[in-house]
Amino acid sequence: MKLEILQDPSLPGHVNMEKDRLHFERVEGGEEVILLRLYTWEPRCLSLGALQDESGVNWDLVQRLGLDTVRRLTGGGAILHENELTYSWAAPRSFFPDVSVDAVLRWSTHVLTGFYQSLGLAALPASRLERDEPLGSRTTACYAGKEPWDLTIGGRKIGGNAQRRGRRAIFQHGSIPLLLDWELVCQLTHTPTDTERPLCLFEALRVLPPLIDLERLLEEAWRRAFES
């Protein structure tokens, strides 16, 4: 199947989401193509899941900071997109042998594990952690909770993915946090400050590779997966 890859410059949240929506609609409209997008955000932006309850957000703080906000096409919790590499793809359902959310997330986690491995990091899905903590509890901040197919390193969450599903298309978003202002995320989402701190790439690597290198590695990981 044909794969189109788009690498965008930093864009405002509403432009990023509109571009994603157009990708979803192209595939949902019947185009037999896989559309992969890699992008960043400028200005920083707080995104909420498609139908997420807004009451958990600290809107006073959002207003005081003049923070950009947007709704995603996809499900999941709130994410502060700042110093982050984001990917999205839209693919026909027919690409996947098993279209269940669980199966597609499992496959995606395998792809992203490969991406982290290319950086020398051993990532594991949260479902394979040998811990008793419950998975899948609903949290206002995406990074405050773990779902079975979230990526973890050293037991701490480093990335999650969420989908929009149509009759013909599956669309997925995911974040690679380069740096993370966790205190601000907690304040924005009324998350208790003793919640386990998620990991970002800088903390995991002790150095931040150039964005262009990260984009290349992430593109290669998805390209291999979609072309195999």
Added chain:
Amino acid sequence: MDKKNIRFTLNGEWVEASGQVRKVGLSAQNARELGEVTYVGEVCSGKAVRRGEPLMSLEASKAAFDVYAPLDGTIRGCNPKILADPGLITRDPYGEGWLLELEISDVDESQLMEEEAYLQGKSSS
């Protein structure tokens, strides 16, 4: 709900097979495929819809999706129980987890199918 009394779309919605105002829901297969539903989007009571148009949006823990009208009609209201407990859609898709009521204005039900045909169509699509 007896599954003999409901008909399915290939996309996985079900609708009661008779009556003017009919319940609409999500098939057990779709519910299982998507996972536990956590949010129910707004339902516009009184809105006229055509077959195949979005009726409402739902969000499972990791996926958002639309439910489409199985027939032409007018939305008559959402199941209040799923607003209080969206997980019913996943746990009891043919019972208390029905989604909404639709007043039917379309007598052409030729694109609806019984469960066996739906399951066959789904596995080959």
